[in-house]
Amino acid sequence: MKLFITGGAGFIGSNFIRQILAPGRPHTVVNYDKLTYAGNLANLESVAKDARYRFVKGDICDAHAAEAAMSGCDAVVHFAAESHVDRSIYEPAAAIQTNVTGTFVLLQIAKKLALSKFVHVSTDEVYGDMAPGAFADENAPIHPSSPYSASKASSDLLVRSYVRTYNFPGVIIRASNNYGPYQFPEKFLPLLISNLLVDKPLPIYGDGKQERDWLHVEDHCRGIMAVLERGRIGEVYNIGGTDIVENIAMAKALLKAMGKPETLLTYVKDRPGHDRRYALDCKKIAAELDWQPQITLADGLRQTVDWYKTNTAWVAGVRGGEYRSYYHKYYENRDASLQAIAPKSPSGV
Ligand code: NAD
Numbered sequence: 183m184k185l186f187i188t189g190g191a192g193f194i195g196s197n198f199i200r201q202i203l204a205p206g207r208p209h210t211v212v213n214y215d216k217l218t219y220a221g222n223l224a225n226l227e228s229v230a231k232d233a234r235y236r237f238v239k240g241d242i243c244d245a246h247a248a249e250a251a252m253s254g255c256d257a258v259v260h261f262a263a264e265s266h267v268d269r270s271i272y273e274p275a276a277a278i279q280t281n282v283t284g285t286f287v288l289l290q291i292a293k294k295l296a297l298s299k300f301v302h303v304s305t306d307e308v309y310g311d312m313a314p315g316a317f318a319d320e321n322a323p324i325h326p327s328s329p330y331s332a333s334k335a336s337s338d339l340l341v342r343s344y345v346r347t348y349n350f351p352g353v354i355i356r357a358s359n360n361y362g363p364y365q366f367p368e369k370f371l372p373l374l375i376s377n378l379l380v381d382k383p384l385p386i387y388g389d390g391k392q393e394r395d396w397l398h399v400e401d402h403c404r405g406i407m408a409v410l411e412r413g414r415i416g417e418v419y420n421i422g423g424t425d426i427v428e429n430i431a432m433a434k435a436l437l438k439a440m441g442k443p444e445t446l447l448t449y450v451k452d453r454p455g456h457d458r459r460y461a462l463d464c465k466k467i468a469a470e471l472d473w474q475p476q477i478t479l480a481d482g483l484r485q486t487v488d489w490y491k492t493n494t495a496w497v498a499g500v501r502g503g504e505y506r507s508y509y510h511k512y513y514e515n516r517d518a519s520l521q522a523i524a525p526k527s528p529s530g531v
């Protein structure tokens with residue numbers, strides 16, 4: 183298959199492209215990416231010269247350019263998005279434009295070009311907060327809490343409507359929190375790891391007891407491949423990890439793994455509308471497509487920490503420029519107001 187991949191220079195997209203271009207695989211790739219702050223061609227150095235790979239710089243909202251690049255492809259795997267909740271809270275317009283309008287533009291083009299499959303990469307965040315002990319299956323109601331998750335939910339609904347109205351070959355994947363190599367350090371785990379590399383404090387939002395379901399990016403990519411090759415048109419597939427962990431427990435696990443003191447834990451002002459818990463029921467993809475996560479959280483964390491320790495040039499590259507001003511804008515003021523709202527944790531930190 184010739185695949186049209188959007189957002190392939192980002193974290194999950196680049197992991198997917200490296201996986202799908204492993205030796206002996208039959209696919210070829212057009213990677214269509216705008217190269218926003220989150221897009222980084224350094225993520226794809228290992229495949230840049232592969233004859234099966236082509237990069238096209240472009241915006242998914244630009245119908246003309248997207249159609250030219252998509253022509254001749256067989257299927258779409260759509261990763262491109264403004265993917266960070268905090269940025270969507272403080273500057274929501276970009277998330278709405280890319281995630282909603284951009285997806286609409288791609289649906290129109292894929293329909294016109296009669297592509298055989300459109301895999302829409304969505305998120306567990308569309309289900310919103312899960313009650314303690316509850317897990318969202320694919321029929322759970324959509325209850326997004328942030329502009330990011332609302333924009334992703336909107337794009338899911340557009341895909342669904344195209345399937346129903348136009349017999350469009352759409353499939354939706356809703357994955358939990360990914361972690362692993364090449365993740366931009368605005369997200370929790372790479373932010374913590376890259377801060378620890380330079381002994382900076384770890385900002386923990388609110389009481390740190392929010393829970394996330396952690397999925398190694400390579401397990402997610404294997405799931406996307408399974409859905410691309412064997413997933414049923416019109417279906418939704420949840421893809422989750424093996425462990426649901428409180429943020430504070432995750433931060434402490436990283437401190438331990440990196441041999442750093444708990445005095446670096448710093449409680450900061452909470453995210454507005456912060457979801458307490460995400461948890462996915464993934465029985466459907468296990469039963470239908472024989473997919474299970476293969477990487478335990480302990481192994482995945484060890485591998486991820488090693489990757490960030492080893493790839494110092496990559497980390498230095500992404501921590502420069504835009505990231506520095508982002509961090510300054512969203513964290514320096516937050517840090518200053520910390521002590522007033524710091525909760526007492528059982529360990530006294
Ligand atoms: P990312 O932010 O690392 O990468 C996004 C990529 O999209 C970047 O390369 C960026 O340049 C590109 N992009 C952004 N706007 C674009 C536009 N208008 N036109 C073309 N390209 C554009 O994101 P990620 O973490 O790799 O997430 C990929 C997808 O997976 C997203 O759709 C996200 O909603 C979804 N998802 C992410 C997670 C997670 O934990 N990171 C979990 C579940 C689902």
Ligand code: TYD
Pocket residue numbers: 266267268307359368369370371373385386387392393394429453
């Ligand atoms: P994030 O990686 O932004 O993913 P999401 O909010 O989409 O699940 O955040 C994961 C969790 O970590 C979430 O509960 C918010 C929390 N968090 C912090 O406590 N501190 C931080 O600096 C960041 C970025 C996130």
